[in-house]
Amino acid sequence: MLVAILRQGDYLIASIQFDLTDGQVLELRDDLSDRIGRSRARGLIIDVAALDVIDSFVARSLGSIAITARLRGAETVIVGIEPDVAIAMVQFDLDLEPLRTALDLDEGLSLLDRLTQRDGEDGA
Amino acid sequence: MNPDDQPLMDPPPQVPEVDRSLLHELIAYLRDNRTELREEWVERITQAQLLGVMTPEEIFSEVTAVYDNYVDALETGSVETLQAYARDLSERIIPRGVETHEVLGIVLLLRDVLARALFVEYQHDADLLNRILDAYEPAANRIAVTVGVSFVEERERVIREQQEAIRELSTPVLQVRERLLILPIIGVLDSPRARQLTEQLLGAIQANRAKVVVIDITGVATIDLTVANHLVQTVEASRLMGASAIITGLSSKIAQTLVDLGVDLSMMRTVGDLQGGLEEAERLIGYRPISKGNKPDAAAN
Numbered sequence: 001m002l003v004a005i006l007r008q009g010d011y012l013i014a015s016i017q018f019d020l021t022d023g024q025v026l027e028l029r030d031d032l033s034d035r036i037g038r039s040r041a042r043g044l045i046i047d048v049a050a051l052d053v054i055d056s057f058v059a060r061s062l063g064s065i066a067i068t069a070r071l072r073g074a075e076t077v078i079v080g081i082e083p084d085v086a087i088a089m090v091q092f093d094l095d096l097e098p099l100r101t102a103l104d105l106d107e108g109l110s111l112l113d114r115l116t117q118r119d120g121e122d123g124a
Numbered sequence: 125m126n127p128d129d130q131p132l133m134d135p136p137p138q139v140p141e142v143d144r145s146l147l148h149e150l151i152a153y154l155r156d157n158r159t160e161l162r163e164e165w166v167e168r169i170t171q172a173q174l175l176g177v178m179t180p181e182e183i184f185s186e187v188t189a190v191y192d193n194y195v196d197a198l199e200t201g202s203v204e205t206l207q208a209y210a211r212d213l214s215e216r217i218i219p220r221g222v223e224t225h226e227v228l229g230i231v232l233l234l235r236d237v238l239a240r241a242l243f244v245e246y247q248h249d250a251d252l253l254n255r256i257l258d259a260y261e262p263a264a265n266r267i268a269v270t271v272g273v274s275f276v277e278e279r280e281r282v283i284r285e286q287q288e289a290i291r292e293l294s295t296p297v298l299q300v301r302e303r304l305l306i307l308p309i310i311g312v313l314d315s316p317r318a319r320q321l322t323e324q325l326l327g328a329i330q331a332n333r334a335k336v337v338v339i340d341i342t343g344v345a346t347i348d349l350t351v352a353n354h355l356v357q358t359v360e361a362s363r364l365m366g367a368s369a370i371i372t373g374l375s376s377k378i379a380q381t382l383v384d385l386g387v388d389l390s391m392m393r394t395v396g397d398l399q400g401g402l403e404e405a406e407r408l409i410g411y412r413p414i415s416k417g418n419k420p421d422a423a424a425n
Contacts, residue, residue: 079366081366083323083326083330086326086362086364087319087322087323087357087361090357090364091357096360099364101364102366103333103365103366104333104366107333111366
């Protein structure tokens with residue numbers, strides 16, 4: 001496993017520390033999907049603060065990770081996107097709608113709290 | 125023809141000894157007739173209606189300084205002092221609206237005045253006149269070029285500084301509350317400015333940990349497709365950084381333009397004016413206005 005996936009309460013936190021190859025991105029997707037099911041996580045945070053660039057493949061993959069995670073019962077928040085990276089990402093003209101984002105890990109956790117709480121209320 | 129007999133056909137870059145003595149004679153002549161030539165020059169400047177923004181006294185004192193520097197530059201062959209003076213002069217006269225053609229005009233006038241004086245002085249000896257002019261012309265032209273270039277360079281420097289100042293001033297990102305930024309955009313929004321604005325905004329979002337940014341475009345008169353797309357990208361990039369963007373102050377003209385252009389505005393949260401935008405922003409962050417003296421419940425109603 002190339003990316004450490006930590007467990008924090010109901011949430012999983014994956015912190016990407018270096019640029020991944022396309023293959024490694026797909027591996028991460030499968031890993032996360034598997035871990036969400038096994039640990040019954042309700043939220044997933046992917047920290048990309050260490051990445052200098054997020055290309056269109058990675059951006060699309062993050063989107064598909066989020067959709068996969070939702071199908072498995074977990075909300076996904078991407079955190080730590082740098083200003084330069086954000087500008088580059090919006091210029092790809094990709095559909096970034098599925099991506100929920102927050103400034104940093106702290107913000108991501110409180111966003112997940114709100115998301116999962118609201119889901120709980122909706123369900124009740 | 126022996127080339128040695130025609131030393132004037134091809135003036136060497138270094139002034140030869142014989143020409144140097146001529147140059148000394150020339151300079152002595154210009155110094156002796158300083159008063160007359162200077163007055164002649166001022167008269168020509170007045171006739172040509174140059175430097176209209178300056179008073180006659182100012183023109184006379186500048187003319188004296190330029191004249192002396194000019195003769196010095198002729199004598200030493202070094203234009204550095206003159207260049208420094210021209211820069212300094214430009215710095216003083218540019219804010220008063222002196223144009224490039226005026227500066228070039230007065231320098232060329234001085235060249236003409238002096239050349240005319242040389243014609244008069246040496247008209248009895250065509251050969252000597254020729255050699256005097258050979259010594260004079262390259263130096264005079266070089267001086268004219270130096271002054272003109274110094275003026276233009278100075279002006280460009282001023283323009284650059286002003287552009288820099290406008291860029292800095294025109295896109296302030298202001299924090300109005302904890303985690304709430306406003307970005308008032310005033311003036312013409314073009315692509316470089318839109319890009320710079322996005323970078324500044326994203327930097328501020330990161331530095332202030334902003335949750336909501338209100339982008340107010342009340343002061344923007346028109347917008348085109350490229351800029352509209354930039355705006356959409358700015359909103360989207362802010363979202364990637366974890367901040368919601370609210371656009372306020374769209375004039376009806378701009379709103380109409382955006383609809384006509386078919387810009388996808390589904391991602392954009394817009395509110396009519398800045399006040400409404402701030403209220404919406406506070407609601408998003410979780411503030412609730414409470415009137416002083418009333419119970420919170422009463423104020424909410």
